[in-house]
Amino acid sequence: MNLFDSLPRNAAEEIFTELLKHQGVTIERIVSTGQSTPLETPYCQDHDEWVLLLAGSAGLWIEADGEYSLRPGDYMLIPAGQAHRVTWTSADPPTVWLAIHFPPV
């Protein structure tokens, strides 16, 4: 299985693909093509999430820290309960994320 196969281009929405769900952990691929999280609806999760940017580029705002500009290879842990938003993503090349969702604690 290859993560970069059949990357969607110019999709209207971000595309979330579960790669593995195992021992309460979910490994997910996210492909963004220009989308961002609306200002008024940040994410806020009941579990920790580790993200790694694999391709493209993106902005990630985390409540406690401010905004980061991410390039391929950048990774960070988004703690449970932290509001966060994707502020922008590159469309071409598509932005590809790997997300590891830990079990809620």
Add this chain to the structure above:
Amino acid sequence: MNLFDSLPRNAAEEIFTELLKHQGVTIERIVSTGQSTPLETPYCQDHDEWVLLLAGSAGLWIEADGEYSLRPGDYMLIPAGQAHRVTWTSADPPTVWLAIHFPPV
């Protein structure tokens, strides 16, 4: 933090770097520059491991399945108890792996 920063080149050994240890899960970067696992000492672990090849190229032999040739984006789950070996890795560019070690069950 960036996964591709300060990649070792021409290291004598494979280099294992723990990126995160969290809720019993370990996220690790492995950089290989031509090394392989000796025939007589395959890995065999008490836990499941998910691997993703990020850069370079490599061969991975898994007891139950045979040998795979991996390119960037290829991923697979190596079940606990399965003997496995890295049969070859590219040295230039260095081979970069992401490994997720699940808790032993």
